[in-house]
Amino acid sequence: MFQDSSFDDDDSWLEFLLSHELTHQAISTKIETHGIPVLNYPLGADPDDDADWLLNHQQIHQVVQNALNMTGIPDLSDVDLNDEQGWSDWMRTHATVHQLINLAIGLT
Numbered sequence: 001m002f003q004d005s006s007f008d009d010d011d012s013w014l015e016f017l018l019s020h021e022l023t024h025q026a027i028s029t030k031i032e033t034h035g036i037p038v039l040n041y042p043l044g045a046d047p048d049d050d051a052d053w054l055l056n057h058q059q060i061h062q063v064v065q066n067a068l069n070m071t072g073i074p075d076l077s078d079v080d081l082n083d084e085q086g087w088s089d090w091m092r093t094h095a096t097v098h099q100l101i102n103l104a105i106g107l108t
Contacts, residue, residue: 002095007084018044024060030105031067039063047081068104073097
């Protein structure tokens with residue numbers, strides 16, 4: 001999902017957001033099967049239309065990180081998604097974070 005999105009393509013960004021939301025739902029479901037509740041906010045909306053999106057997303061990642069006893073996960077709320085370099089760096093970092101989470105829970 002991270003490779004198919006580009007900064008200047010609104011359609012691919014919206015597809016990413018939907019895929020990303022579904023991925024977070026799958027992560028939550030997998031973790032909750034072990035009796036650990038996971039915070040979940042809707043993530044399919046464009047962050048430009050939801051002022052709390054980045055903060056909510058970070059809170060979800062923090063809960064997941066805590067549930068998996070992971071450390072060193074960066075703050076994904078500290079980004080200007082309207083800046084191309086910031087967006088690119090965030091997408092790379094975010095992809096790495098999701099790879100680590102998927103590895104930890106056995107999600108492919």
